Amino acid sequence: MHQNALNNATLNVLGHKKNGSSSIQELIEMDEEEAEMNQNVVCIGPNETAVSVELGDEYEKFNIITSLKKDNLFSKDGLLYAYYELCQEKFEKCLKEDDEEWIELWDLESRTWDLIQRLYSFRLSEQQGHIQSHAFSSRAVLEEEYYSQNPEAFENNIVFNWARDNSSDPPSIEIRGNRWFYTREDIKMKNRGGSRFSSNISGTIVSNLDPDADIRDDKRLDERDDNFERQFFHTAFCLFRSGSFEELLELCRRTGNHWRSASLQGILEYRDNLIDDVLQSETSGNKRKELLRRSCLALTKNKRIDSYERALYGALCGDLNSVLDVCTTWEDAMWAYYNSMTQYNLDVYLSSKAPQTETQLPPVDSGLGLTPELIFNSLSNSSIASIQEEASHPLIKLQTHIICNKISEILSSAHIQLEAIRTGNAPESGDLVTPPLLRILTHIILFLKISGLAVDEYTSDSIIQAYIELLASAKKVNLVPLYIQYLSNQVQYEAYSRFLILVDEESARSEQLQLAKKYSLDINHAALLAVEYVYDEVVSVSPEEVHTVYLKSIEEPVEPSYKKLICTLEWLLITSQTDELLRFANLVYRFFLSIGELNSAYDLYTHIPSDALNTLSSSDGEPENDSKFRDAYELMNYRALCRALKFYQEWEELSKQEVFEDSAVTKASTSYKVWKKKLNFASRKCVKSFTDLLQANWLHPSTLELKPDDDPLLYKTLMTIRNLYVPELILGLHNVYFSLEDYDSCFALANEVASEDLKLYHCLIKSGRLVEYVSYLGKAGECSLSTPNGLFSL
Numbered sequence: 001m002h003q004n005a006l007n008n009a010t011l012n013v014l015g016h017k018k019n020g021s022s023s024i025q026e027l028i029e030m031d032e033e034e035a036e037m038n039q040n041v042v043c044i045g046p047n048e049t050a051v052s053v054e055l056g057d058e059y060e061k062f063n064i065i066t067s068l069k070k071d072n073l074f075s076k077d078g079l080l081y082a083y084y085e086l087c088q089e090k091f092e093k094c095l096k097e098d099d100e101e102w103i104e105l106w107d108l109e110s111r112t113w114d115l116i117q118r119l120y121s122f123r124l125s126e127q128q129g130h131i132q133s134h135a136f137s138s139r140a141v142l143e144e145e146y147y148s149q150n151p152e153a154f155e156n157n158i159v160f161n162w163a164r165d166n167s168s169d170p171p172s173i174e175i176r177g178n179r180w181f182y183t184r185e186d187i188k189m190k191n192r193g194g195s196r197f198s199s200n201i202s203g204t205i206v207s208n209l210d211p212d213a214d215i216r217d218d219k220r221l222d223e224r225d226d227n228f229e230r231q232f233f234h235t236a237f238c239l240f241r242s243g244s245f246e247e248l249l250e251l252c253r254r255t256g257n258h259w260r261s262a263s264l265q266g267i268l269e270y271r272d273n274l275i276d277d278v279l280q281s282e283t284s285g286n287k288r289k290e291l292l293r294r295s296c297l298a299l300t301k302n303k304r305i306d307s308y309e310r311a312l313y314g315a316l317c318g319d320l321n322s323v324l325d326v327c328t329t330w331e332d333a334m335w336a337y338y339n340s341m342t343q344y345n346l347d348v349y350l351s352s353k354a355p356q357t358e359t360q361l362p363p364v365d366s367g368l369g370l371t372p373e374l375i376f377n378s379l380s381n382s383s384i385a386s387i388q389e390e391a392s393h394p395l396i397k398l399q400t401h402i403i404c405n406k407i408s409e410i411l412s413s414a415h416i417q418l419e420a421i422r423t424g425n426a427p428e429s430g431d432l433v434t435p436p437l438l439r440i441l442t443h444i445i446l447f448l449k450i451s452g453l454a455v456d457e458y459t460s461d462s463i464i465q466a467y468i469e470l471l472a473s474a475k476k477v478n479l480v481p482l483y484i485q486y487l488s489n490q491v492q493y494e495a496y497s498r499f500l501i502l503v504d505e506e507s508a509r510s511e512q513l514q515l516a517k518k519y520s521l522d523i524n525h526a527a528l529l530a531v532e533y534v535y536d537e538v539v540s541v542s543p544e545e546v547h548t549v550y551l552k553s554i555e556e557p558v559e560p561s562y563k564k565l566i567c568t569l570e571w572l573l574i575t576s577q578t579d580e581l582l583r584f585a586n587l588v589y590r591f592f593l594s595i596g597e598l599n600s601a602y603d604l605y606t607h608i609p610s611d612a613l614n615t616l617s618s619s620d621g622e623p624e625n626d627s628k629f630r631d632a633y634e635l636m637n638y639r640a641l642c643r644a645l646k647f648y649q650e651w652e653e654l655s656k657q658e659v660f661e662d663s664a665v666t667k668a669s670t671s672y673k674v675w676k677k678k679l680n681f682a683s684r685k686c687v688k689s690f691t692d693l694l695q696a697n698w699l700h701p702s703t704l705e706l707k708p709d710d711d712p713l714l715y716k717t718l719m720t721i722r723n724l725y726v727p728e729l730i731l732g733l734h735n736v737y738f739s740l741e742d743y744d745s746c747f748a749l750a751n752e753v754a755s756e757d758l759k760l761y762h763c764l765i766k767s768g769r770l771v772e773y774v775s776y777l778g779k780a781g782e783c784s785l786s787t788p789n790g791l792f793s794l
Helices: 032-037 058-069 079-097 100-123 139-149 151-165 181-192 223-241 245-254 258-267 289-300 307-317 330-353 372-380 385-391 394-403 407-422 435-451 457-473 477-484 489-502 506-518 523-538 560-574 578-594 598-607 610-617 623-655 670-695 712-739 743-754 761-767 770-785
Strands: none
Touching: 058 079, 058 435, 058 477, 079 100, 079 435, 100 151, 100 394, 100 435, 139 151, 139 330, 151 330, 181 223, 223 245, 223 307, 245 258, 258 289, 289 307, 307 330, 330 372, 330 385, 372 385, 372 394, 385 394, 394 407, 394 435, 407 435, 407 457, 435 457, 457 477, 457 489, 477 489, 477 506, 489 523, 489 560, 506 523, 506 560, 523 560, 523 578, 560 578, 560 598, 578 598, 578 623, 578 712, 598 623, 623 670, 623 712, 670 712, 712 743, 712 761, 712 770, 743 761, 743 770, 761 770
């Protein structure tokens, strides 16, 4: 079996932790050498780094099929058959492209969906009325009665037919109508003295041409006839193995084995259309089939005949060992076991129902004691290495669990592997959590849930969540909502919210709104949870003390975690949750500004448009909306600060330009006049915005009608932020005045700062920047003395 198709796509997918939380994209550290050897290994990691995962179009197609056919499971146009057809299409495509790595994987998957279709259509069907025999019923009716009254036997027969129908194509053979042609010519030569077709004259060649001559006389055929016989029996066995009984009979007839065609038909149970009206078939079959089977069993013991001939006889009578001798694949060996088991169990039943004491032959006992569990255990421990290796293939393990009706066990194994990865421990085997297997297991879970069958919620949540993370990491976000609805109530919105965190493109977010409506998902609730999760993750420490805070400039890059918080906050805007957006926007501004993240605060400012603020601040004026008024006003304070500091940054950039770097530039030149005009405009914007903020007593709790006792923590936070940024406003405004040589305005500003009205000097003292401001004033004083209107001009 080729497992490279699975191993080369191994994915460490993480999500559902034991405490019920989900940490999407946690990295399992991989050995560098191993990573270099396997370029297709994808790890999704602890810092939630976005990883590009390439998945085939089958993921979209499975999603579409599930969405369209979930109400129709078993029909020819139903869910399971559509899965099967899709896998068959992929299989055929790989055959044409000679893609050996995926040929077997698609073949196995298509067989798996076929198996589920067959077994569960029976398991979930209403039991039909039992076929009833009467005293004169033939054994064919008794056989039908046996299967109609024994569900376990019926399931075993379903599996047997499934194994039969999934056999490989028989080898080709060149048809030859004259049986034992060269042997006949050898005999003629011996009798007549020569033949141009003869290979030799020897006493070891048979002297008769009857079918049993070689066995009876213990002599061989001509070497060329021997080779043809071996090819014939190989092909004959494979035809019987595949259930192509009519083709087998035709092969016998076309190769001159007419007697063998007739004898093979003796395997059919006898039925009489006069007394077996329940079967509605013509009279046919063998009244003493057990005699033929005993003859076949005797032939399986004859080591002088070809192994495939013995295997054919063994398959006809239910013998196991003779058939296993030619089985080199898991599928063939599994069919051999089931053939023996089903024939034995049927024979025991028929013997009990229609005993013929004087002529009764005991059943061929190769299938005695066999059960599906024992069969698969024997295959897993087979002495043939290829069979044992195939038995360990994850899809074959999945098939065995489906057959034994123990699907919950393999789902649990997949969950255990996922848990090992999530906790940072490499699992002993990760064969069940590769992308293809996650897709298959997830859709099996969906099928079981749709069918109304019980599935362990914790296990199914773990697998579906991992599949969701896989899709999200592969940027297939439009597929995710379908699977969200199949999570349990306990984790559905946690997973949904953490998924929304990963959706950051505008078009994808708009699509999620439509998909949420389609699948009846509460995206508003999930969006709010997403913001709460990210906020709690980011705001994990208390703001530092004011004197230790470093204020970043607006143009500095924003940290990825802060970027994610801002991006997630946009979901509240997209889902029109204005009140929650207002509340969280203030929380995030407080956090950013209290730790000096001016760049992050400005980034947030750019992501919440001004028209959103108009919506937020609208109210009907009722008293109960006082808190909303206060929140809206607080948000306007933050936005005004960001806007003013952006003006100041633009002014600084203009003022630092080397205008006279080119010797041709003078104050009379056009380029200078353009620059001067821009600088003056920038200066006016700074003066206006800074003055407005200072005169409005920016962010003082009293302007928000907030008293210390109302909310002590909020009061303290606002004062902390105010003490950080009011000095910035004072010093910035002073710098603008100073650059304009407007020293009077510098001193007027100093008077306002020193005034007991707004007590702005308190902010300078709290921030430890009073000395810095005084030094600036001193410099302004010195410069003012040398002006035409200064003190020394008198």
